Amino acid sequence: MPDSMSGATILITGGTGSFGSTMVRRLLAQDVAEVRILSRDETKQDDLRRSLGDQRARFYLGDVRDYSTVIESALGSDFIFHAAALKQVPSCEFFPAQAVLTNVNGSANVITAGAAAGVRSVVCLSTDKAVYPINAMGMTKALMEKSAQAFVRNHPKSPTVVSIVRYGNVLYSRGSVIPLFAEQIKAGLPLTITDPNMTRFLMSLSQSVDLVEHAFLHASPGDLFVRKVPASTVHDLAIAVGNLLGARPELRTIGTRHGEKLYETLLSREEVARADDEGDYFRVPLDTRSLDYGLYFDKGTERLPELLDYTSHNTERLNVAQVETLLRSLPEFSHAARTHVTKS
Numbered sequence: 001m002p003d004s005m006s007g008a009t010i011l012i013t014g015g016t017g018s019f020g021s022t023m024v025r026r027l028l029a030q031d032v033a034e035v036r037i038l039s040r041d042e043t044k045q046d047d048l049r050r051s052l053g054d055q056r057a058r059f060y061l062g063d064v065r066d067y068s069t070v071i072e073s074a075l076g077s078d079f080i081f082h083a084a085a086l087k088q089v090p091s092c093e094f095f096p097a098q099a100v101l102t103n104v105n106g107s108a109n110v111i112t113a114g115a116a117a118g119v120r121s122v123v124c125l126s127t128d129k130a131v132y133p134i135n136a137m138g139m140t141k142a143l144m145e146k147s148a149q150a151f152v153r154n155h156p157k158s159p160t161v162v163s164i165v166r167y168g169n170v171l172y173s174r175g176s177v178i179p180l181f182a183e184q185i186k187a188g189l190p191l192t193i194t195d196p197n198m199t200r201f202l203m204s205l206s207q208s209v210d211l212v213e214h215a216f217l218h219a220s221p222g223d224l225f226v227r228k229v230p231a232s233t234v235h236d237l238a239i240a241v242g243n244l245l246g247a248r249p250e251l252r253t254i255g256t257r258h259g260e261k262l263y264e265t266l267l268s269r270e271e272v273a274r275a276d277d278e279g280d281y282f283r284v285p286l287d288t289r290s291l292d293y294g295l296y297f298d299k300g301t302e303r304l305p306e307l308l309d310y311t312s313h314n315t316e317r318l319n320v321a322q323v324e325t326l327l328r329s330l331p332e333f334s335h336a337a338r339t340h341v342t343k344s
Helices: 018-028 042-052 067-074 089-094 096-116 136-154 177-186 205-218 234-244 269-274 294-298 320-328 331-343
Strands: 009-013 034-039 057-061 079-082 121-127 161-167 191-193 199-201 224-227 231-233 251-253 265-267 281-284
Touching: 009 018, 009 067, 018 034, 018 042, 018 205, 034 042, 034 067, 042 057, 057 067, 067 096, 079 096, 089 096, 089 136, 096 121, 096 136, 096 161, 121 136, 121 205, 136 161, 161 205, 161 265, 177 191, 177 234, 191 234, 199 234, 205 224, 205 281, 231 234, 234 251, 234 320, 265 269, 265 281, 269 281
Parallel strands: 009 034, 009 079, 034 057, 079 121, 121 161, 161 224, 191 251
Antiparallel strands: 199 231, 224 281
């Protein structure tokens, strides 16, 4: 288990995305040797390269679906953050085979390449939608988790620590609802909400990076980590965004989209039963039971306690004022709010 990342070389797949680029900047603010960014969008790579202006940032153009690209970028790395994924629920519903190729096959490539390259740790980013999944994105992310855990079970002596982090809605990430609300307000349009009673976890980009760093520094092989975060209804989130942007927009309910749930789950009750409470985090160790099912015909297993799932319905619920306070703490939202006021 590493005690720091000083002097390390880190590969970030999907490194030009919202999470990946935030992670890149966080790492370059530390004493690391090199940060490698693997992604398939050369325009985003060029934009990020120009904005960083740091010789320690090295860019690899390619796709995690291609093992040769992944192994090339992994050789000589100490750590891998695996953030590359198809994340949009509706697009994965229409093109599930593409989601499998990236989220399942691509993730297997990253894990296998990381071990082959002898990296110290691979952290795979998952989502609350992987728990009791009802959409293709969640299903493929659940299989990504299973692939990571299966590697650990099948290679117990591997020096590469493979672990998983699950996170909920990351505030102001690309494709999330807050930038949409802000654009609708700027255009004088109604805010479109799916269901006013729908709840979502609220995690900042900074907190999501903290979660990954926690996994790098504390994970044992096969561990799953979740950060404890509050939630709010979509209605209260929309009102809070409007208040902070000085608007009282009309709210238009459009109904749930393809593959959406009323609330999200970060831990199933089965996982809650095995979880260790680590303050700001839950740690769920790998289930290492044998595949010899004959044992359970003779001996059975303990009955699970009557526990609840950890969901956006039963976590701490923020009201409008509390959501406003949270949004004010986000550098991304503060910048958008200043821009809106200036243009107004």
